Amino acid sequence: MEELDTATGTEETESHFMGMHTEQLTGRSMTTFFSAEEAENFTYATAYEVDFNKRAEFECAEMEVRDINLKIRELMEQGHGTIVLKNPMAKHGVGVGILNRLNLIVEGSLGYFGVGLIDGPNVRISGRVGWSCAENMMAGSVVIEKNAGSTFGAAIRGGDLVCKGNVGSRTGIDMKGGTIIVGGKTGAFSGFMMQRGRMVVLGDAGKNLGDTMYDGTIYVGGKIEGLGTDAVEGEMTELDCKWLKRKLDIYGMAAPNGVENMKKIVAGKQLWNYDNLEPAEKKLVL
Amino acid sequence: MCGIAGLIHRGKPGDVGSEMTSMLQSLKHRGPDSTGFALYGNPDANQYIMRFKVAEQDEVSKGFDIHHQIPIRRSKVDERLAERNAKVITADAATEYAFRYTIAYDGDMRGLIAYLEDIDNVEILSVGHSLELVKDMGDATVVSDQYHLKGFNGTHGIGHTRMATESDVDIRSAHPYWAYPFNDVAVVHNGQLTNYWNSRRALERRGHRFMSNCDSELIAVYLADRMDQNDDLEGAMTRSIDELDGVFTYLVATSDQLGMAKDVMAAKPMVLYESDEFVALASEEVAIRSVFREEIDTFDPYEGEVRVWKS
Numbered sequence: 001m002e003e004l005d006t007a008t009g010t011e012e013t014e015s016h017f018m019g020m021h022t023e024q025l026t027g028r029s030m031t032t033f034f035s036a037e038e039a040e041n042f043t044y045a046t047a048y049e050v051d052f053n054k055r056a057e058f059e060c061a062e063m064e065v066r067d068i069n070l071k072i073r074e075l076m077e078q079g080h081g082t083i084v085l086k087n088p089m090a091k092h093g094v095g096v097g098i099l100n101r102l103n104l105i106v107e108g109s110l111g112y113f114g115v116g117l118i119d120g121p122n123v124r125i126s127g128r129v130g131w132s133c134a135e136n137m138m139a140g141s142v143v144i145e146k147n148a149g150s151t152f153g154a155a156i157r158g159g160d161l162v163c164k165g166n167v168g169s170r171t172g173i174d175m176k177g178g179t180i181i182v183g184g185k186t187g188a189f190s191g192f193m194m195q196r197g198r199m200v201v202l203g204d205a206g207k208n209l210g211d212t213m214y215d216g217t218i219y220v221g222g223k224i225e226g227l228g229t230d231a232v233e234g235e236m237t238e239l240d241c242k243w244l245k246r247k248l249d250i251y252g253m254a255a256p257n258g259v260e261n262m263k264k265i266v267a268g269k270q271l272w273n274y275d276n277l278e279p280a281e282k283k284l285v286l
Numbered sequence: 287m288c289g290i291a292g293l294i295h296r297g298k299p300g301d302v303g304s305e306m307t308s309m310l311q312s313l314k315h316r317g318p319d320s321t322g323f324a325l326y327g328n329p330d331a332n333q334y335i336m337r338f339k340v341a342e343q344d345e346v347s348k349g350f351d352i353h354h355q356i357p358i359r360r361s362k363v364d365e366r367l368a369e370r371n372a373k374v375i376t377a378d379a380a381t382e383y384a385f386r387y388t389i390a391y392d393g394d395m396r397g398l399i400a401y402l403e404d405i406d407n408v409e410i411l412s413v414g415h416s417l418e419l420v421k422d423m424g425d426a427t428v429v430s431d432q433y434h435l436k437g438f439n440g441t442h443g444i445g446h447t448r449m450a451t452e453s454d455v456d457i458r459s460a461h462p463y464w465a466y467p468f469n470d471v472a473v474v475h476n477g478q479l480t481n482y483w484n485s486r487r488a489l490e491r492r493g494h495r496f497m498s499n500c501d502s503e504l505i506a507v508y509l510a511d512r513m514d515q516n517d518d519l520e521g522a523m524t525r526s527i528d529e530l531d532g533v534f535t536y537l538v539a540t541s542d543q544l545g546m547a548k549d550v551m552a553a554k555p556m557v558l559y560e561s562d563e564f565v566a567l568a569s570e571e572v573a574i575r576s577v578f579r580e581e582i583d584t585f586d587p588y589e590g591e592v593r594v595w596k597s
Contacts, residue, residue, distance in 0.1 A: 061579075089579075090571035108581060111572050128584055130571055131555055147585045150552060168586035169552040187552055188589045206589060 044099045044119070050081035052103055057084035060108075065093050076100055090130060095123065112149070115142055118159075131168070134161045137178065143251060150187065153180045156197070162251050169206060172199045175216060183253055189228070191218045191265070200244065200262075202255055210265045214272070218265040219244060221255045227265065234266040287449045288476040289313030290461075290556075291568040292537040293577070294442035294544040294595050299328070303430065303438025309566070309573040310426035310445045316476075316569060317447035320460035321429045322421030324472035324539055325443040326597075329416035333375055333388045334395070334469070337411040338363065338402070341383040342456045343423045355407075356383055362405045370398050380420070380433050384411075384457075396467040400495070409458060409497055414470030416440070416541050421460040441597040442544050444537045446474040453500040463506035466495060468513055470541040475502035476569055477534030477554045485530070505536050520594045523547045527590050537567060545594040552589035559584045565595045 056075045060068050068085065072095065075083050082103040088094050092111035095104055095118070102121035106114075109127030119138035124145075131149040134142045134156060141160040150168030153161040158178040169187030172180045177197040188206035191199055194213040204222035211228025218231075219240070227233075244259040255262055291309040293302065302325050310321055340359035345352050363385075367374055372391040380386050391398065399410050412419030420433045426447065430436055446461035453459040465471035479485070479501040486496060486504055494507045508530065512522035523538065523545055533553035538545045546567055548556055557571045559582050566574045571584050587593065 090575045092570075092572070109571060109575070109584070111570060127581055128571065130557070146583060149555065149557070149586050166585060169589055185588075187586075188550075189552075 047100045047120075048076040049079060050076055050101060051079050052081035052101075054080045055082040055084070056080040057086060059086045060091070060094070061087040061089050065091050068094055069096065072098065072104070076102060090128075092130070095121075109146070118142075128165070129163075133163075134159075137161060139178075147184075152182075152186075153178075156180065158197075160247075160250075162253075164251075164253070166203070171201075172197070175199065179247060181247070181251060181253065185222070188225075191216070191231070192228070194218070194267075198243075200247065202253065210267070212271060213265075213267045215267050219259075219262045220265065221257060221262045224263065224265075230268045230271045231265050232268040234264040236260065236262065236264050240264060287316045288461075289316030289447040289569040289573070290444070290474045290476045290535065290537055291446075291566075291573050292442070292444040292474070292539065292544055292546070293564065293566045294597050295440075296563055296565065296595070296597060299439050299441045301437060302326070302440040302443040303435035305577050306443045306445045307426050307430040307436060308576045309568055310447050312573040312576040313447045313569060314425045317449035318425060319450045319455045320421060320423050320448045320457070321426045321446065322448070322461045322474070323419070323429070323433075323435060323443060323445045324412070324462040324464075324474070325418045325420070325435065325438050325440050326416045326470070326539060326541065327418060327438065327440040329470075329541055331415055333390050334413050334415060335418060336387045336389055336413050337380075337384070337419050338387070338408060339384040339411060339457060340405075340408050342458065343381075343383065344456065346383055353382075359405060359407055360385065363402055363408060366401055366405070367398075370401065372398060381422070384420075384422070384433075386418070395469070399467060403495075403497075410464075410466070412464040412472065413467075414541065417464070417470040417472060417539075419462055419464055419472055421446075421457055421462065423455070423457070423460075441542070442539060444472060444474050444539045444544070446476075452478065453498060458498045459500040461500075461502055463500075463503045465506040465510040465513075465538075468510050471506070471510065471513070471538065473502065473506040473509065473536055473538045475505050475534055475536040477532060477536070477549065479504055479530055479532040479534060481531040501532075502536075505530065505534075505538075509538060519543055519545055520592060523592045523594070527592065535569075542597045543594055544597070545592065546587065547592045548587055548589060550590045552586075556587055557584050558587055558593075560595075 084105045087108045090109045090111040093113045095115040097117045098121045099119045104123045106125040111130040113132045114129045116135040121140045123142040128146040129148045132151045135154045137156040137159050139159045144163045147165035148163040148167040152167045152171045155174040156178045157176045160179045162181040164183040166184035167186050171186045171190040173192045175194045175197045180199045182201045185203040186201045189208045191210040194216040196216045199218045202221040205220045205224045207226035208228035210231030241259045372389045375388040378386045422429045461474045462472040482501040509522045535548045535554040535556045555569050559566045
């Protein structure tokens with residue numbers, strides 16, 4: 001295991017070293033020039049002032065998706081900071097586009113594209129989620145107690161997305177930041193074209209893991225059926241272990257064989273073909 | 287896109303007609319062009335159930351002479367059945383153009399079907415001891431009401447809501463497909479097969495018939511061919527994962543089995559619920575939840591996975 005350089009091993013340096021500061025902020029805006037020390041907290045101009053102690057709940061079984069989402073917005077507008085959705089019956093597109101601080105509790109299962117495009121809420125789901133849960137999530141957290149479908153956390157940019165059960169294939173496809181944690185297995189092509197962020201799989205991973213990943217890190221606790229193109233095994237460091245332990249502790253999870261025995265998958269960067277030349281210039285050189 | 291669904295009661299039969307209608311109606315947004323059901327009732331070894339049509343639905347609404355032609359085509363079917371000594375026990379008209387016969391016949395069924403389909407515009411939709419294959423234009427409720435499927439008591443069924451992408455919008459291209467000439471075998475599929483024409487030509491050279499240009503029919507014919515070579519259902523399905531190219535998830539049902547297969551890319555969805563009494567599968571969980579109102583545990587099968595359940 002690679003030793004952490006203790007000379008610069010302060011908490012702040014470690015987190016900077018692992019990119020955690022910038023990760024935290026990239027979810028807040030498409031702009032990449034936020035400073036970690038920025039005094040004011042970024043919020044959307046349209047965000048509602050909510051009180052987490054003000055709680056509302058409603059039954060979703062007989063409601064249309066549009067009405068459910070409008071109701072969430074209406075309750076936030078009234079200042080409710082904790083909202084409970086009961087029995088959404090695996091409907092699609094529930095809880096999308098929430099750009100607000102909010103405790104959203106889902107008692108039941110969501111269908112496709114559940115809580116996609118969110119920026120800020122903390123979501124707990126007692127059931128299962130379908131394909132593309134939390135797609136393009138920017139910040140906040142989503143914790144699912146049961147299983148999840150394919151393309152889990154597609155293109156997420158920030159925040160924590162946690163599934164305590166098994167997930168389908170192509171988990172974290174096109175992932176651009178944030179953290180995905182899977183308590184069980186993940187299917188084929190997980191981390192496909194991953195660009196940034198971290199994926200933690202406590203169980204097994206299917207074939208073509210990390211296929212053509214540009215960057216980012218995948219940790220796997222179980223067996224890996226096969227690595228994808230340009231995905232290679234990296235060396236676990238003390239810092240990796242510390243980060244994994246801390247992150248898993250937050251969600252009451254643990255690596256079955258200990259974090260130090262997890263495998264670390266990173267980009268081999270053999271497919272990196274970047275240079276400073278524009279295509280037209282490149283033609284001239286070639 | 288298309289939506290597929292299937293269920294099997296383990297132990298005792300149930301109202302699979304209403305259950306499948308409910309599941310497929312929940313998948314209407316995945317395919318509004320046509321809906322099809324393959325339902326399995328109580329088998330009777332002494333008789334065959336034959337579902338056939340003599341015209342397409344749009345022919346009936348547009349054709350000039352069609353209302354005169356339909357009885358003629360049907361009477362030709364009756365004549366040929368009599369000619370081959372097939373005894374018609376019951377003969378019901380599900381619609382003006384689609385019929386359900388029960389027949390007693392101990393001759394060469396494949397030959398009989400070929401003889402009947404030799405009549406212009408006649409297509410045998412299914413033959414079996416328990417299979418009832420119904421497909422038509424419209425959503426699940428429309429088709430179910432039209433063919434009186436609610437209340438159908440049986441052990442299992444599969445169904446399909448179709449969004450036409452590669453072939454016509456007609457009954458011929460609607461699912462399920464019967465795995466001619468195997469009694470009681472039907473297939474529904476969501477996906478695209480990329481080696482359709484190569485595989486079709488190979489199967490045609492082996493004597494198999496195709497009634498449509500829909501790639502999904504290839505799966506039914508492929509499985510029929512494999513079973514003709516003594517593969518069991520699971521073996522044929524496992525082989526299909528390697529030999530069929532493309533992205534697909536399909537369901538297949540026999541007189542007492544329900545199976546699912548998913549391609550190696552896992553590009554097409556499937557959600558599964560399994561208990562000691564019941565197995566339900568669908569392209570989306572919302573279909574399963576239309577049957578189970580209470581909270582249940584579901585999961586996605588993985589890439590290249592084949593599963594078979596018995597009733």
